[in-house]
Amino acid sequence: MRPVLDDSSAYEAGTDCATDGIANTTTVLGNEPDPDLTNNAATSTACPTGTLPPSFTIAKSASAESPQFVGPGDRVTYTVTVHNTGLIDCTDANPTSFTDDLADVLNNAAYNNDATDGATVSGTTLTWSGPPAAGASVTVTVTVTVTVTVTVTVTYSVTVHEDAADGARLQNLARHFDGPVRRSPPADRQCNVTVPIMSLPLPLPEVKAELDRLTAEFFDVFDNRDGRPADVARLRRLMLPGSVITVAEPKYLTYSLEEFIGPREQLLSDGRLTEFHEWETSEHTDVAGSVACRIGGYRKSGLLNGEPYEGGGTKTFQFVRTPDGWRISAFSWHDES
Known part of the structure; x- marks a missing residue:
């Protein structure tokens, strides 16, 4: 007799060994008649030692109206995505959580009290906790509005030419451009100063x-x-x-x-x-x-x-x-x- 081993066990991803049980049965099959078939198989339901560890990934991104810069009054949205990459569901008793330090953000911006999916902001820390199922993702968003205003003073001078015509004007237009693309700025970001040239009047x-x-x-x-x-x-x-x-x-x-x-x-x-x-x-x-x-x-x-x-x-x-x-x-x- 030449025995053949048939080892099979049926389970689904996410099965809890301790709770649901996993049966492992091994059967010996021969090529000659066996007068006693009751002793040709063995089954074990022993649970492997240890607990399957949780597994997840976290990603964060920021977006604004302008992809390159923001200024006072602009809104910035931060998005944090948590993905359960494990084979078991997280539970309320054993949730996934994260914290996000916003100190460097809130130095120059104000939180808009709009964190999603149960997230909270206390002081300068964003906190979230929840039980995403195996393979599921949770997305948390929070927005801030830029409040800081930076003042830069630039001074320069010119000397009027000796032959400058009386009544001519020195016209100086300063413009604030948003980023490297030099689009024409709105009126509130332009300053136009005109200085008339006047010769000293000749004495009477x-x-x-x-x-x-x-x-x-x-x-x-x-x-x-x-x-x-x-x-x-x-x-x-x-x-x-x-x-x-x-x-x-x-x-x-x-x-x-x-x-x-x-x-x-x-x-x-x-x-x-x-x-x-x-x-x-x-x-x-x-x-x-x-x-x-x-x-x-x-x-x-x-x-x-x-x-x-x-x-x-x-x-x-x-x-x-x-x-x-x-x-x-x-x-x-x-x-x-």
Whole structure:
């Protein structure tokens, strides 16, 4: 007799060995008649030791109206999918669960209280627990709205060309583009600033004439040519008592009006500096209401200790219109080397 083993057991996926039972029967078949067929088979219902472990996968994704970026007020949807990949169902007593830390999300966004499928958010943690059947999936969604606003300040400057036409405009349009695709943004994301170019108005002829006269009289007070006495004291009438006087070159010094007058009266009257005078060679004057400024070149000539003395440089004047007329409130100069 040549025996043949027939080993078979019938079960379905997900069968619980301990609860439903699994019968394993082995039968010996021969090729010759067997007078006793009752001892040719054996059956075992012993349950394997251990418990079939649960198995599942979890996946998470985020979506928004724009696939590349979000801004304040935009909504972001987070989707978490749990799939039971095992052969047994999860139960209420032995559920599947997960937690999701939203701390880095809620720093810049607000939770919309809309978690699905029984999920909850406490503080910054999303929690879900449930009993998905074998092979089934559960999808949990939660949305947040971006709240953070970031302010970036960019500064830059331009210099108006000297030949810019009076009345022209500097027009600057700043636009906020959403991402790398440069679509035209809405009006609330554009800023247009227009600055008109205006030249300083030319002084009125009568004002300019008064300032020319005052400047010429200033230079005249130092003239002692042909034996005439210099009238430096006249500066007290041409200038305000608190005037500031500054020389920048060749050596920086500042004077009050009296500190300036005294030494020059002495120099121009004691014979050391004779045949001296100063005169303006160029000027530009701007007037704004009751104040004005003037800058110009000047020259000077005379005899210092009997030797020719020449020089020149630049003088600037500040003028103020007082109840008694225009006066010099400050002047400064530098001599060319």
